[in-house]
Amino acid sequence: MIEYRIEADTVGMRLDKHLRKRMPNVPVSHLFKMIRTKKVRVNGKRAQPEQLLAEGDVLTIRGTEEQLTLAERPKSDRPPPPPPPVDPSRLVILLEDDWMMAVDKPSGMAVHTGSGITGGTLVDYVRAYLGPKATRNDFTASPAHRLDRETSGVILVAKRRPAMVHFTEIFTNGHPKKRYLALVKGKMPKDSGVIDLPLAEHQQTAESKSRRGINMQAAVTRWKVVRQSSEAALLSCTIETGRTHQIRRHLVAVGHPVVGDKKYGDFALNRDVRARWGLKRLFLHAERIEFPHPEDGRKVVVETPLPPELTDVLKRAALL
Known part of the structure; x- marks a missing residue:
């Protein structure tokens, strides 16, 4: 269990942005899942991704520091090699607008890196396809949920932070x-x-x-x-x-x-x-x-x- 108090330099920051800054190696979709499954609490209460942090707030995160912040870091001080390039033309897009994308994920493609997977993920393909437009207002386009690596089919991608907040809410309370x-x-x-x-x-x-x-x-x-x-x-x-x-x-x-x-x-x-x-x-x-x-x-x-x-x-x- 990780527990700490919010200091003055973090006051006014959104919870989801703060978690991304503190745990850069954890996939964005997993951070949002942690919030919606109550593994992240503020002052002992259920948290919301968009809530603003105040000085003195106590943030509690289920899990250990090693699991959440160190597990995927390289063991040496050298920067990790860049992931192999991907061909964004292989991405099968079923629906796209300014807010989101729906992608047909093939079997064998992982959604995120981890567990020995270092590249060729859905995240890599989506961000290669979007190019400079992948990041907007300090939010980078990310899958809103997961599919097993060997499962094919529809997966949703949030292109904007409000879209990710929305998907987090419906996966928590409405479940699509x-x-x-x-x-x-x-x-x-x-x-x-x-x-x-x-x-x-x-x-x-x-x-x-x-x-x-x-x-x-x-x-x-x-x-x-x-x-x-x-x-x-x-x-x-x-x-x-x-x-x-x-x-x-x-x-x-x-x-x-x-x-x-x-x-x-x-x-x-x-x-x-x-x-x-x-x-x-x-x-x-x-x-x-x-x-x-x-x-x-x-x-x-x-x-x-x-x-x-x-x-x-x-x-x-x-x-x-």
Whole structure:
């Protein structure tokens, strides 16, 4: 746990800007997630990204200094090498305006650096595409949420600070309507269903576990069969909560792991479908998102179809 008091030279600074300055190695989207999940508090109360700090405010951050500020720093004093150049023409943009972008992220592309990933991220592509316009009023365009590296599909990018604040609010309180397509093992017992199963907090520290036990978080996933065979089912899934790996963890918990899932899946099945159907990745695709626009609240719907490598798998599996 990090706790400190705001000094005179920080008075009047926005909370999100202060956190970015103090923790430059933490992705912007993660800082906003920490705020919305109450891991950042001001004077013991829930914080807001846009709130202005006052002298004497006590800022509390869940996590350790090493985890949040040192983990991604280079071990030597030499500056890290620049990330390899990316070709912004490869970026598939589904929607763009002055406030935001919706991008079709391919499988295999990480959203942020970290865990051995040093370049070629969605952040790199977005900022290369925007060029000098990537930064505005001390805010640099950043993804407003995450998708697993191996998951493809729609992801939202905030181009302005008010857009990021807006997305943080709706992900916290309104949760945008997201729909995924997943190919899972076996035959489903009925046409649709709900998985209401709490999940252990994915980023809980060992210290926290030892002090208060495993923190279980409410999680709800709704699924509907789109196509079914004796071996596998193509499901349309919507989530009412946004837990890490929620769909993957929920489906394996009910005995229908996502095909191609190297972390939670059926490894023998993964080898078999790779050989027979040519599936070389996780079969999970974020096909649709619905949300209020950050400028005026109007409803926006963005969709993207399954990529060709997944439609080819469905054809070989006799599901298309």
